[in-house]
Every structure is written in C-alpha cells, then in structure tokens.
Amino acid sequence: MKKQLLTAAIIAASAASASAEQFWADNSVSLLYGSDYTMTPANGEENTITTMTLEHVSGHSWGGLFLFVDRLNGESDYHETYGEFSPKFTLTSFEDSVVKNINAAFTYEFSSSTVGQNGSGFSQDNYLYGVGADLAIPGMDFASVTYYYSQRNTNFDNGDNDHQITLTYGWSEGNFAIDGFLDWSTGTEDHDAELNFTPQLTYNLGPMLGVQNKVKLGIEYSYWNNKFGVPVSNPFDGIEKDSDRDQNAVSLLLKVHL
Template structure:
C-alpha cells in the first residue's frame, strides 16, 4: 500500500509539472574518489577505496521542486553498486518575508542495486537564512519492506562567496529494533574554475567531499570518516 501511495504522489507531481511553469533548473555530472569507506566494499569495517560517478538534477517549479540523482560506485576487488534518489516536493503554503518561505509535502524514493528500497514521505520547510543560498528542514516517515519503519530528519544548506562554495546535507535517522540511530554529515567544499576556463560549462567545481556517517546504515559501531577528491561539472 505504501508504494502505491508514494507512487501516486510522485505521478501527481509529475502531472502538475507538465502544465506548470519551471523557474530554473541545474544538471551536473561529477566524479568522486576517496578511501576509508566502510561497508561498501570487501572490507566491512575497514577502509575501502571508492570511485563514484553521479548524475544530478535539481529544479524549481511553480508547484514546488524536484531533486534526483543516480550514483554508480566502483570499488576494491570488483565492488560495484548503484544508488538513486527521486525527491519531489509540493508547496502546501508560501509566505512573504520571515524565516520560513514555504511549507512542503515531501516525498523520496531511495533505491539501491541490492534491492533495498526506502519510501519516505513527510513535511518540510524552505528557509530564508541571511547569507545562505538555500536551506531546508524536512521530517520524513521512512518505510521499508525488510526492516522496521523509522523517522528521518534531513537538513540541506548551501553558501557561497565568489567562486568558493559549501553545500551539503545532514541526515539523522531514529533507532529501531533493527538498526541504531545514525547520523550522516556530508558537505562538499569546492572552488569554481569555470571563469578561468571560458563559458563552455556554467560551473566546473573542484574540491573535496567529507562524509561522516555514525552507525552507518544503522550498524552499531560502524563509523565512517572519509575525505574524497571531487570534480563536478554543471551543464
């Protein structure tokens, strides 16, 4: 039943978007390389090297917004995996002035090549914080066919000064009988080289991504601290 409800919400958002106005969009491809990744590779609780290729889209519409991406991981000893998220949000109400810009109905489908799919739905707010390019806070109820349901708090943020940029997210998932509470802090710190390279691409970012994931995947005591080199090209 939960899959049908979420699928209906996603299809409704898609149907609305056909007739609604798109205000902006951004598409990018990126390559990430680093070590010290836990679980994702042959060394469960030790450092695995991982190269991640990512396709990403984000856009703003008169009805709300859409974010989706797909990761392809290639690691040690032939390890490969694919992971994707599809996340529409629909405005419930909007405000003029103040810290809260919008209240949204939020939906996310998380899919992995291992057959582990999460279905999240909740309520979020887009925030107007001085000095920030964007910020949001969303509370989800997360459902899965294989493990106990839980709650997730997701914070997103972005800040820039000239060509220097910091953005990312923080996910916190609550504890259940099947998994420990876990925290994933994942900022990207980049510098845009596009002004030096001409106007072939809107942005060419180089920098690092830091991934702290306490109790990764809800596994007790598996804490990831990984710093990776990043190249991200906005098309």
C-alpha cells in the first residue's frame, strides 16, 4: 500500500509538471565536512562525516517540488545514503496576506547504511502526509510551516507512526544568506520525541570569482535532540546517557548552484 501511494504521488507530480508551467528551478551540489556527528555509526561516539548532496527545488503553477540525496562517508568505515522526495500541491492562494498558499504535502524519506566490512547498518522508508502553508513574512525570502502524519518504517525497532511539524525559512542580504529547517516530531511508546534544527550560514563567492552561478562558502550547524528518537528504555549499544543521543555539529560547507 505504501509503495502504491508513493508511486501515485510521483505520477501525480510528474503529470502536473508536464501539463503546467514551471516558474523557476534551482539545482545544486554541495560538500559538507564536520565532526561531532553522533550515532553515525550507532556506537555512542562522535564521529567525523563527509557529505555530498545533490539538491533540486522548483516552483510550478500546481505547487512545488523539493528533492535531495545525501551520500555520507565517515569513520569506522561508515557509509550512508539518505534522500527525500517532497512535492506540494497548492489547494488555495491568498493575496495581501501573511498566508500565501495552503498546500497538500507529501514527503518520502529513504536511507540505508553500512558499517565496516560485515555490512551491518540500518534502513528506513518513511511516508509523510500533511498540509502546510507558504508564508509571506516581511524581510524573509521564503518561509513555510507544514504538519505531517508520519508512517515510519525502520529497522530500529522504534517504528510507530507519529506526527511532525516542519518549518523552513530563508533570508538574504546581498551575498550573505541564512536558510534551513526545523523538524519536531512527537514521541510514542517505542520512540522519543525529536527536534532537528539545522541552519546554514553562507556567503556567495560568485561575484569575486567572476561567475554568474552562486558559489556559497559557509557553515552548517546541526542540533538534533534525541537523534533517531532512540528511547532511553531501549538504547543502541554504546548509548549510556541522554547526551549520547543529542547531536551538536558544526560543519564547513561548500555549495555550488548549477
């Protein structure tokens, strides 16, 4: 049933894109390098991770599309691929209002990892369905808030469905920009509530380099409380205290818009 719903969402987004107008699109590739990443792998230690990301975002007359794929490589021979496919469909729009659009929202999250030569790791396929709003906040380039009902499917043994609120935001002044997201999800009997706050602070070096495309250099800060929702009652091996589940990581970021 989940695969059928995912297929239907992809077909709907593709069909709408083919028969409607695209207003804008942006593609980028980025490289992230930082330490203090927890539970990657799930050993209670903080590790150094290098991440390459391919990202697409576009606006259409029917709504919008955001998708990305991360490839993570870290210590202990850790490798992970994580991605999201997230279309939204405009239900209604408003003029001269803080709320610009009301959207039907869908997100498919997928990932798998391997650790060491024995290939141990995890996998997940999560399906999020919800409704959201694009906001017109003075001074902001963009902002949105979305509620999701999340169907979780992981091999962490903490896969009960839950609810999630997602905020996205972006602000810029000249070549300086701040953007990112905040995810908060509820807890259940088998996993704890999570808070993931991840902003990026960048400066566009494109004009200095004499190129029209944006070439952003900066940092990403990742604060993730109760990462993966790992419960205290059933922690991973190596998780000995609450702080082992929390991530505070600052990484160097290079992002090139294509």
